[in-house]
Amino acid sequence: MKNKFADITNACLKASNGVSVRGGRIDSLLGRNAKSCRRLSYHILEYIWDRGAHFHYKIMSVKIVLVERNRLLEKGSGISEVFMVNDGVSASMDRETLTKALEYADLASYQADAYLTLLEMGVSPAIEVGRESAVPVSQVYDVLRSLESKGYVETIEREKLYVQPCDPEAAMADLETRGELLHEAAEAVRERYRTPERMDARVGVTKRVKTAVENAQELIDDAETVVEVAGSFEQLQSLSPALRAARERGVVVRASVYIDQGEEPPAAFDPSGVLSELRVCTIPGPFLVVIDRNRTCFGPNTRSDEDYGVLVYDRILPFVFHWFFLTCLWNPYRVVYLDDEDQFTYVTIEEFIRDLLPLWERGFELGVTVEGVDIAEGDETTVEGSVADISFYGDERPPSRLALSDLGAYKNLTLDTGDETAVVGGWGAVFEDMEIRTITLERIDIGETPLTHERRD
Known part of the structure; x- marks a missing residue:
């Protein structure tokens, strides 16, 4: 019987027009006559499948037999085309x-x-x-x-x-x-x-949190300045490739991860090269990503009756999500990882003023580099200088330790560049010379402080 099958196979080879089926898997075989060769085409296929033959054949019939997981399924007659495998190489499909x-x-x-x-x-x-x-x-x-x-x-x-x-x-x-x-x-x-x-x-609502996470992966690929993210270890891990690429581009990545008391991070989780700074949040919260102040992905992780996600392309709504991140998911919690402890780069003017106002009020000179956008021209710009003035709503009150909530209204810095002064504001600045993206503290000089007066005396 096998010799008979071999003869039939050889006949197929002789009739070849160059169509190739290789690798020992054949997804279809057409007999020469659907009515008379129904059983014969079945046995040819079975025989070649068993031997794993490499052969050529010509499309000549109207009968197709498909192979699915070692089962042979007849798909009827009247089909004048053949489907085949070519060592797993995919072709464009119409x-x-x-x-x-x-x-x-x-x-x-x-x-x-x-x-x-x-x-x-x-x-x-x-x-x-x-x-x-x-x-x-x-x-x-x-x-x-x-x-x-x-x-x-x-x-x-x-x-x-x-x-x-x-x-x-x-x-x-x-x-x-x-x-x-x-x-x-x-x-x-x-x-x-x-x-x-x-x-x-500008705004879309999806029916799955997973969709928000998937969109965040794509949007992070376009981040230029800062990414703020909060989520579970699993969610941060899924974003790690995109976050690592962002860090390599110089993007500041601040992350807050939700943990239970006593929980340890998974062995595979490593923030090195992925995050600029990591904090741990001990209260479960939503998945949240704010990118460059104009894109947001949000989805509830817990305490929600429905599974949904929110996608925002806008400059106004991300500001609300940013303040939620800053005051509820970031500022109250301790730092567990810092990429570079010697580089003090701030992505908000509020945090800069909160941390450095006490030094400036005591007379220390603060040398900074501000990267941002020229409000009049709309172009990116960089200004270097020393802080000449710090102004915010309520700054006439007696000095005290500021909270971020104290800086929720207007605030700005005046920089002395040596040749001129420039006024810089935070997110949404309108009347200042520039809107900041990052402020890097380059140096702290003693300047005219109480300490220098004591030395002179």
Whole structure:
């Protein structure tokens, strides 16, 4: 019997037109005549599978047999194309073939078409998906809801219903078990998923905290100045690659991690090269990332009846989240890791004034470098000089140890550069010369202090 099979295989080889199937796995084989060769094509496939043969053959028939986990499944006649494996090398898949693959994965025709359209569009209003796809507009909401129940998409409630593709890893896992045809489809979906922007509005609400974490990973890649993050060890660990890359770009990364009393960090957690400073928060709180004062990702970790995330692209709302981070998740807690203890770089004017006002009032000269934005021109600028004046609401009161809440209104610094003076303000500065991004304390000189007067006497 095996000789007979070998003869048939050789006949296939002689008829070859250069189409190759290598590596010992064959996803399909077409017999020369669907009616007479039904059983014969089955045995040829079984024989070549067992031997792991390398061969060439010509597409000549209308019968296809697919292999799935060592089972042979007949898929009917009338198919004039063949699907094959070429040592795992993926080829670009056209939309028609990809649609067919998704239908093999138990998606209906409208579901597959809507899903592929959404991958090409990115985050979009549901009604626009209907207009751009073959799905009737009257059915598009039902189709998208069914895709959401299968884990392919996620809806976002805004002024109207928006929808975005979910991370395809989970949904595509099932595809990858159905043979190399569906494996190629999964790779094509991943490629299309990565192409569009993930957000197209100032504020969006998702139905999962995980979506907020995923968006934070992408937004951190674009950070230029500062990232403030609070989360569990697991969440910080998932952000570590993006945070490490940010630190290598010179971004200041401040993190607060939630722990229980007596809890130890996981062995795999290492803040070196990832964080500028780490503090531990002993009260459970939300996942929060504030990036460069204009992007925020938020999601509740505990004490919430619903699982949701908030994504913000704006300059006003991140200010509110920043103050929540500063006063509730950062300032009250102890430092457990500091990247460089000799470099005093502040990312808020409030913390700078709180820490250094007592020295300045006693006459010490504070040499600083301020990086920020020229308010008149809108350009990035750097100013070096000594602090000539510190002004804030309520500074006429008798000196005392300031709290951050004392600096919630206006505040600014006047710098003496040697040639001129420059007034710098904090987040949202309007009337000053520049808005700070970072203030680095370069030196502290004795200057005209009570100590120098005592020495002169």
